[in-house]
Amino acid sequence: MPVVCAHLTEVTFLPEPSTRECGECIAAGDTWVHLRMCLECGNVGCCDSSKNRHATRHYQGTGHPTIRGVEPGERWVWCFIDEKAIEV
Numbered sequence: 001m002p003v004v005c006a007h008l009t010e011v012t013f014l015p016e017p018s019t020r021e022c023g024e025c026i027a028a029g030d031t032w033v034h035l036r037m038c039l040e041c042g043n044v045g046c047c048d049s050s051k052n053r054h055a056t057r058h059y060q061g062t063g064h065p066t067i068r069g070v071e072p073g074e075r076w077v078w079c080f081i082d083e084k085a086i087e088v
């Protein structure tokens, strides 16, 4: 896997998400568009096209800067700090 940035040099593989749901949206009775997963703690949240943008809010709340797309076939990661995405 190519190095994306300083925050992703230790990622050697893409872990699979433990869930295919945004738990925070379900708790609020909302829906989402796409799911993203935090590469630091595995938290699954919804994308910026979703009403609640839980993946971005997770980063803002925790400082965990890297996520991956977890829709079927998605093989990319994104760093919020560097605002940089790469296919892996």
Ligand SMILES: [Zn+2]
Residues within 6 Å of the ligand: 005, 006, 007, 008, 065, 079, 080, 081, 082
């Ligand atoms: Zn970075």
Ligand SMILES: [Zn+2]
Residues within 6 Å of the ligand: 022, 023, 024, 025, 032, 045, 046, 050, 052, 053, 054, 055
């Ligand atoms: Zn959500």
Ligand SMILES: [Zn+2]
Residues within 6 Å of the ligand: 038, 039, 040, 041, 042, 043, 058, 062, 064
């Ligand atoms: Zn996290």
